[in-house]
Amino acid sequence: MTAVNSAPNFGGVDAINLTGTVAVVTGSGRGLGLAYGKALGKAGASVVVNDVDPAAVDEAVGAIRAAGGQAVGVAAAVGSSETAELLVDTAVRSFGRLDVMVTNAGILRDRVLWKMTDDDFDDVVRVHLRGTFTCARAAAIRMREQGEGGRLVLVGSPAGQRGNFGQTNYAAAKAGIAAMARTWALELARADIMVNAVVPVAATAMTRTIAAFAPAIEESERTGDPLPDWLRRDEGLGTADDAAGLIVFLASPVARGITGQAIGVGGDRLTLWAHPREKVVAFASGGWSAEAIAEQWAGGVGADPETYGIPAG
Ligand SMILES: NC(=O)c1ccc[n+]([C@@H]2O[C@H](COP(=O)([O-])OP(=O)(O)OC[C@H]3O[C@@H](n4cnc5c(N)ncnc54)[C@H](O)[C@@H]3O)[C@@H](O)[C@H]2O)c1
Numbered sequence: 001m002t003a004v005n006s007a008p009n010f011g012g013v014d015a016i017n018l019t020g021t022v023a024v025v026t027g028s029g030r031g032l033g034l035a036y037g038k039a040l041g042k043a044g045a046s047v048v049v050n051d052v053d054p055a056a057v058d059e060a061v062g063a064i065r066a067a068g069g070q071a072v073g074v075a076a077a078v079g080s081s082e083t084a085e086l087l088v089d090t091a092v093r094s095f096g097r098l099d100v101m102v103t104n105a106g107i108l109r110d111r112v113l114w115k116m117t118d119d120d121f122d123d124v125v126r127v128h129l130r131g132t133f134t135c136a137r138a139a140a141i142r143m144r145e146q147g148e149g150g151r152l153v154l155v156g157s158p159a160g161q162r163g164n165f166g167q168t169n170y171a172a173a174k175a176g177i178a179a180m181a182r183t184w185a186l187e188l189a190r191a192d193i194m195v196n197a198v199v200p201v202a203a204t205a206m207t208r209t210i211a212a213f214a215p216a217i218e219e220s221e222r223t224g225d226p227l228p229d230w231l232r233r234d235e236g237l238g239t240a241d242d243a244a245g246l247i248v249f250l251a252s253p254v255a256r257g258i259t260g261q262a263i264g265v266g267g268d269r270l271t272l273w274a275h276p277r278e279k280v281v282a283f284a285s286g287g288w289s290a291e292a293i294a295e296q297w298a299g300g301v302g303a304d305p306e307t308y309g310i311p312a313g
Helices: 031-042 054-066 081-095 118-146 158-162 168-191 214-223 229-234 240-251 290-296
Strands: 022-025 046-051 070-075 100-103 150-155 193-200 262-266 269-272
Touching (some): 022 081, 031 054, 031 100, 046 054, 046 081, 070 081, 150 240, 158 168, 158 193
Parallel strands (some): 100 150, 193 262
């Protein structure tokens, strides 16, 4: 991995102002989505808050307004076309247009493969993969009608990039989301709609129970001290607010032209994820028999196999 400029100097960039920009953030009642909604509102965007939990929607709308931002709420479960259309319609009815769709809503139903039920699989795929598809489709239709471009910010995960123990459903959905980002970046380029996947890591309800992180998260909440360096730098785990700057950046005019990327953020880290690509190639005239593959594998195409799974520590 290449490390670049870890000491940013803001001298060359004006403060990002999103006044006039209208954004939907799904699952923004709490956690990362709430941080994204608040940061977008603070930067001047008008925000449609969505969550399946109505109380969380009300609180989030209140928090964005209390900070001087504009927000309306939609309590509905992401996954269906109806919810996706309701979110886009609410943006248009309330604020006149739609510029940014952040598909953040998510759930976990972790189990190893042999214990995972059909419902565990379907529920996660419905919220993450189908929810991203339906919301992005509704947004793309509206943005193409407006004819002024737009931004789709999809939410991936290290689990989708690498695979993760116990997360068949979630890893599959998140890998699918990264694949959709690359596909839609191609399809929507002519409409000036940029599509990227973000790969966040943050201490939220979703991650706070991970055994390796829990004691440090609890300690930081008890003392008010920041999370320790080993978490912020090495694991890239910080607060939800730490991940929100990337969303504001991607929503802004500065990010025009950035598309088809998977961008990691968390704690003190900002990363560009590699996309899958062919790494080694060998040729056999007339094609490869099983025996020919066996003969050359260890010293040829298979000499340096890929690692998989999220590296621990
Ligand atoms: N926290 C992390 O480290 C991390 C890492 C990688 C990816 N992510 C992704 O970031 C996103 C947000 O995660 P988080 O950590 O803030 O989780 P969270 O559980 O704190 O928040 C998720 C929010 O989504 C809402 N939600 C669930 N199902 C919904 C539905 N069908 N429709 C609308 N809202 C729904 C929940 O009510 C909740 O408010 C998820 O897509 C998650 O997979 C998080």
